[in-house]
Amino acid sequence: MRIAYEQILSALSRCLAERGFEGLEAQLSAIEEPRPWGVSSNVCFTLAPRIAASRIEAASAGLSKAEAKKLAIDLGREAGVQLASELALELQQLCSQGCFPYIERVEAEGPYLNFYYDAAALAHMITGTVRVMDERFGQGICSGMQPGDECYRGYDCMPRRIMVEYAQPNTHKDFHVGHLRNASIGQAIANLLEFQGHTVYKATYLGDVGLHVAKAMWGAAHAQELGVAPAASDAPQDRLAFWGRCYKAANARFEAEGGEAVQAEVRAWLAHWEEGSVEARSQWQSSRDECDRAFRDIFAELLVDFTADPNCWFYESIVDDTRLGQKTAEELKRRGIAQVDESEKYAGSLYVHFEEHLGRLLPGEIRARETALGRELREGERAELEAQLGKTLRRLGKMVILRSDGTSLYQTKELGLAKHKFDLVREKTGEPLAESLYVVGAEQKLYFEQVFSILKLWGFPNAENCRHISYELVVLPEGKMSSREGTVVSYRELKDEAVRRAEEIIREKGLITEEQQIQETARKVALAAIKFTMLQVGGNQQIVFDFEQALSFDGRAAPYLQYAYARAGKLTAGASLEQGGNGIQPTAVHELHASEIALARWLSSFPSVCQTAAERFEPAGLCNYLYSLAAAFSDFYRDCRVIDAPQPERAFRQGLCEAFRTVLRTGFRLLALPLPEAM
């Protein structure tokens, strides 16, 4: 809420100017509960030492250092308190004249200068605004702006084209809870960026070729002797699970002692595939497509979707077949960025030795720094920057970008695809892609630094706009999950159990009777619950997966929010909201309950929560906010009657409930969580 901010700030700086403090950048921050609704300035803290300076100097003559310091602190504090009370008095006068919209009183509390809202009026205003804005409430302020327009806040929030790549599962392997975290975070980030007004291309990249596929194919061919259970049915999920079992079993043989024969067969198959053997290709194609279908079903269920035009569903095999990677590697060699390895072991491979290219990167770094500073760098600063860059490049070491046998590595393809993404958007839309984001686990941090650095060396114009959005992994109590060792928690297993438990509770409650609705609701509750578990933890926090905890439907979990939403729905059902006029002007002012004000107060911070979440690429903040919002609703529900309340309370409260539902609905949409109407 930025109501009255500008008026307050300009009045405040006038008052300060009168006292000889010109050009001060005062700031206002929201006052936190349980204090009343308002904003606060801390200028008196920062100014206090300056005001007291002369007095301190006079008084501290002859005192020891420690004594003088203590005295200075005391005098400073005193001065701060006094300044705050003087300012409060002056500003209160302006406030009484109605200079600050929605501000009711100005008070000093110690050195804090507090501006308190007329809570009732503001609560009416918020409720009405949400009603009018509806699903657009909270949208980025720059959404809808045209290139060239200037954002009045000066933020870098101009709408631009952004590609986000996430949920990159490998075919022929199980989809597990680690993928669930990635897909949940990625989709939420994409939605949040869209809500800020950006054009977002949602991309995924499927690992549908490579050694793991060859292993799975070998496993399927030897399924019987390996004791791999056949697929329970032809359904995509069962087929995917089957391929996962084949992979795991084959891998065990592959890595076992005396596995040379298996290794040879697996590699032979891969070689056939690469040569384009019709048999290998058709085996691969049909199995790949089975996994593909299973993934599409899972994504649909998770409300995860990818851009169809231009098609951002990328296959590793396509990158392979078009030799995008090899072409890139050749190009890098031609430009002298990559060099040929001449060691006996790796003869013929190509690698980039970052440290050797300092001179190539330095001018760009200097330019970037100068742009940021708005001036030229001094000699010393240049040297420092150079030293810094040297250190970074040393840390990056070397990266191999082509195997000695000429086949491509993962990074070879990554380089090719990175460029392709920019080309694709330009070709399709005629507009440049401004940013390319990769939602990938933190274990790949170095890898992406290396890849992006190679892009920079390549002279790729958008290299600095590629960004790794990293998050820590989901691990098991006994350690890292590994499809190879089969130590994963399958997404399907988790989901099935979650749905089963949700259904049980719904049947117990008996509020929903229609069978189809029971199942549909159970699915929505279960999916939201498991996704919320993944989303509410910050990205830099590792998740130690606990099955029971992930399935919790109590407390700080998605069902709590859904439950609040369903309850609120009952209170507004059939209500004629028109009764409250446009809602922005209070129809009649009644004494508001603290819980009503608290709820409106939470509603008011939704826009800034969305903005922060988008800026930080961190959906967890929105999760926490929505939980607090729902908790505020629960308080309101406990304290205030709605349906049987007299007017005008009833109209206002129903409007408040409706506003709560709108914000929660939007929040769920952004987080890609399903939301049942009743439960």
Added chain:
RNA sequence: GCGCCCGUAGCUCAGUGGAUAGAGCAUCAGUCUUCUAAACUGAUGGUCGCAGGUUCGAUCCCUGCCGGGCGCGCCA
């Protein structure tokens, strides 16, 4: 060895350069003839890993240390 991330209540996690550090779970005691008890109320529980520094003010920023996770050329 070097680099990145984490360390906050018994457990899982929020949090912010500012006012008395918060939730959930667990434990204990309560609340359904009153708009859905997947809820609500209360109690218990903290040297914010340790030690310095910057600051009027540090859990937050800086430095060092300790503990845990991850990464560091032919895997993806």
